[in-house]
Amino acid sequence: MTVAVNVRGAVKSYGTNRVLDEVDFTAQAGQVTAIIGPSGSGKSTLLRAINHLEPLDSGYVTVRGELIGVRLHKGRLRELSERAILRQRSRIGFVFQSLNLFPHLSVVENVIEAPVVTQRVPKQQAIARAKDLLTKVGLADKIDAYPRQLSGGQQQRVAIARALALEPELILFDEPTSALDPELVGEVLTVIRDLAAAGTTMIVVTHEIGFAREVADHVVFIDAGRVVEQGPPDQVLVAPRHDRTREFLGKLV
């Protein structure tokens, strides 16, 4: 197994609040890693640190062995230029919790924007690929619609297609279903399940414990900025070793 993402000694503070406190974390290629934990535990911050949307105070992140957002220079970690960071991000897909498609662009324009601009894919080719992706997420008939004409679940599926359009080696999901009503959650989870079956490397921050149990290969439980427990879902979610994990899971049922 190859390591897709490696986080070592991640520390991040907002003022006196230590959101990430020496977090070590590994995700394997071709696997789905689920990050669970209570609100404010630092799980979203950890996910955002992986593509440097949230720069770390100390510690580092590598994706397939490449340092993200920083470089080694004379024995120190130095932040990369904005341009270099943006280039790295185009290898990592990110799906946000809030539905933040670009409302003034049609569905297909949302999907082709990044490949056309950052990877210089010819427009016709990008559109053809966007159509394939939108078909895959079940929205072939919504290509020319604007995001506000879609339901929340449809918008989130477009967001997934938009992330996939860059053919990323890794996709990060930040609570992809928490802004949706229960009926729409299923259609988004189905898309993620299909991606998992195809062997896409994914890290998913989620509150859907049932989904994590079914789809994840590896579950990480975080509390107060620290990794409390991690392992296969049957262990962490069914027979947790740690009291704090048991307490958290007990509240969810």
Added chain:
Amino acid sequence: MTSSSPPKPSQETELPQPVKESAETAETTDDLVDKLESRRVVPLRHPWRWVASAVVLVLLAQAAHALTTNDAFQWDAFGYWFTRPVVVEGLLLTLQLTGLSAVFGLLGGIVLALMRLSRNPVLQSVAWAYIWLFRSIPLIVLLLFLANITALYATLSLGVPFGPSFVEFSANDLLSFYMVAVLGLSLNEAAYAAEIVRSGIISVDQSQLEAASALGLPKGRQYRRIILPQATRAIIPAYANQLIGLLKGTSVVYITSLLELFGVVQSQASINSGQIIPLLMVGTIWYIVLTSLLSIVQYYLERYFSRGALRTVPPTPFQRLRSRLRTTGVAR
């Protein structure tokens, strides 16, 4: 729901039949409604709307009467002046001044807005100070300062501050009254435009920038393609206001003895005694015509930039008028 409606049927009477069978009980509202030939609901009538409309129309008719029957307006003189070459020249100058200062003002405003939003504290403070200063100086005072610039600086030069200069101009040669007017209006306009542009940019949700940067879009592209088109929607109404203000604000330049529309009206009125009223009406009507044109452009720009922001684009005034006539039954 009227006060005379009978108490609701009790829980046991789930089927309508038992109620009908009890002959001695009076007919319920439900029974009465069931017997109606048509269940179509008659919409609420609004008699006071007709009264208010009538009152306003009478007042309007009075105003029209007052305008047309008072000989002091000298409508024949108005007709004479309205398309005189001297007036048209003034009109063209007004359009030039408005157009040039709008372009320079908006460009300056965009730069100032981006400076104020930058994370560089020097750029931020300089932009803030510029806006503070030029919003504080009345336009008329600024124009007079610039018109009398030779009293302050006889020569203007490009070079290193406190060091050598490369080019030198005589301030008098460089700054004609025309340029003074464009410069003054643009400097003033940029300060206001900056705040309008900034308000548009901050009205776009931060998450849009975050989404764009998560996709790896370059910084310039993030602003050009993602932020500005959405900001423009918020900018248009406020900037149209500003532009209309500028259009009429150009009348202030008459104090530098530049004859734009108002300057012509004013100077002709001083030559042709007794014609001040028709001449002022000429100016007024031309300003109204230009403002109307700007308002129409504003309307269609707003419609264009509402793409995606609204589920359905609102109808044009003509479409709205047609549907309004149809619902009131006039068009049928």
